[in-house]
Amino acid sequence: IPCRRSITNEYLPKMYNQIMNKLKNTCLAADFISLTFDGWTDRRVRAFYAITMHYVDQTGQLRAHLLAFNHISGKIAYLMKKIRKNEKWTKEVLSWDTIDKS
Numbered sequence: 645i646p647c648r649r650s651i652t653n654e655y656l657p658k659m660y661n662q663i664m665n666k667l668k669n670t671c672l673a674a675d676f677i678s679l680t681f682d683g684w685t686d687r688r689v690r691a692f693y694a695i696t697m698h699y700v701d702q703t704g705q706l707r708a709h710l711l712a713f714n715h716i717s718g719k720i721a722y723l724m725k726k727i728r729k730n731e732k733w734t735k736e737v738l739s740w741d742t743i744d745k746s
Contacts, residue, residue, distance in 0.1 A: 667709060674699035683716065691716035 646655065671677060676699065683693040695712040
């Protein structure tokens with residue numbers, strides 16, 4: 645069984661890179677993607693957000709991937725810029741964000 649440091653310093657970064665490479669290849673294969681933003685509060689009035697990518701794959705199936713999920717702490721603009729920077733993964737982005745106050 646690997647120790648905590650091995651998991652933190654070796655296994656998790658490798659897994660992260662593998663997942664990111666797979667996601668980039670998936671994005672490049674999609675003709676269009678849509679990025680959506682959703683924000684809400686829990687019962688203790690803590691604010692959260694999620695950013696999700698939606699696309700239709702090569703078999704015609706609608707797919708979605710969660711790109712970010714976090715407690716809102718004033719860093720939304722930074723995180724959205726970081727995700728937008730990766731739009732080069734795709735051929736074209738249909739929409740950037742959708743906010744639904746329901």
